[in-house]
Amino acid sequence: MQETGPGEPVGAALGGVGRRAVGPAESVRAGRSWWDANADDYQAEHGDFLGDTRFVWGPEGLDEQGARLLGEVAGRRVLEVGAGAAQCSRSLLARGASPVALDLSFRQLQHARRIDLAHGTAVPAVQADAAALPFRDGAFDLAFSAYGALPFSPDGGGIMREVHRVLKPGGRWVFSLSHPLRWAFPDDPGEAGLTATHSYFDTTPYVEQNDAGEATYVEFHRTLGMRVREVAAAGFRLVDLVEPEWPEDLAQVWGGWSPTRGRRIPGTAIFVCDRD
Template sequence: MTKDIKKWWNEVSKSYQIDSKIRTKSAHYGPYSPDEKKLKLLGNVKGKKILEVGCGGGQCSIAFAKQGAKCTGLDLSKEQLKHAEELAKKEKVSVKFLKHDIQTLKGIKSKEYDIVFTAFALQYIPNLTKCFKEVHRVLKRNGLFVLSLDHPFFMVIDTKTNKIKRSYFKTGKIEEIDVWPDSSKHKFVIYRRKISDIFNSLTEAKFFVEKIIEPLSKNAKSWKWEEIYPKELVKLVGPTIIFKTKKK
């Protein structure tokens, strides 16, 4: 994880949590995607040990805890974790939140978890294969690894013109400058990959890919960030992709 990503999330956390309004009734997967209650990818989590990688404001871990799971949430942003701890207290559930590098998982016990879950966090990871090997290490035998990311097809489109803005094959580190409403500028770093890159990293880390889901909720309401996820474009190309995998 780069210092730029950590800095960006510490700066944006408060406004992001206010704007996103992510609920804690069921784990979410991404923009315009049905939640876990509808997709049922994890099954009954009661009594299961779950590690959420890149937990952000903690909403998914809290949702799992409400269903009886024993959850640990990792994130690099102290501001995101502060929100997560306050929200867990408000929701009256117990979740262990840790400030941690989500690429290496150093210090996390091997073969400790039944499920590893991550939603829209891995686009900030420089080395995906390294991360997946660490996830494999901390999972129990036959453990589930369910992950969602922004859909690589959606990310090549200019949301203002609905035209392709860059090659699908242009992958790797991308740096952008975000201009906020107060005219301040903030450096934003993200890593772009093809679907095959994600799939191949999973298989290299010895995961069996059970399903690839490209969801779109028919009842989805417009998100706060209409300029990022225009509803008319979303009808053509869904912004979320999900992989359900199992440790071999």
């Protein structure tokens, strides 16, 4: 779950932030280098909330242990796309699943290994681009992504097709990401984050770049309709769209996610998809 948001100035200047077109190679390079450089800080700041063996779908804290969006996992081969330190996979391991954690960042996967050593677990980890999964057709029963890969890839449809390919018939694909509606609002946890300042329909990528004009962080926006079309075009059937409400007892502020905003506008969208 990344906390940098889209509500920034338009027209990225050298060494600044803004919106501009970004190709696949540049976005993959930026994603890998950003997460490798920031994985330590990310895990230090958010590790307590994520837990070492907890599976949460987003900043609202919706836990898969109770939500059961993946259905029965015991005895199933499960792929986590954009796994980070594999906290979610480790939770499924404890429930009898056989998970594989995939991430673009080697440093994130090193944190996965660190946590495994601390808990005496062993989640298989693979470093790869989610748009080119290094697995055979029908290798998995289930696949999921909790705020991983999709927001950072220009080829969401390609990721969907790859997940469809590696799933067995009857498999399930569940993914969560920042609710597309959030793109229209500033990434501010306070009252300022409740006023739309940008077009929801503008899908120009958000970019942070260095003084040479090279992207160092990229995030992509798709409307709800665009995500649904990606799901359908890949051959999936959308069976549920979950928009978790902010819990009354949760005071956690995570970047632009907060009680102030979370109780008024949705912060997370979870797509539950079946492969026929």
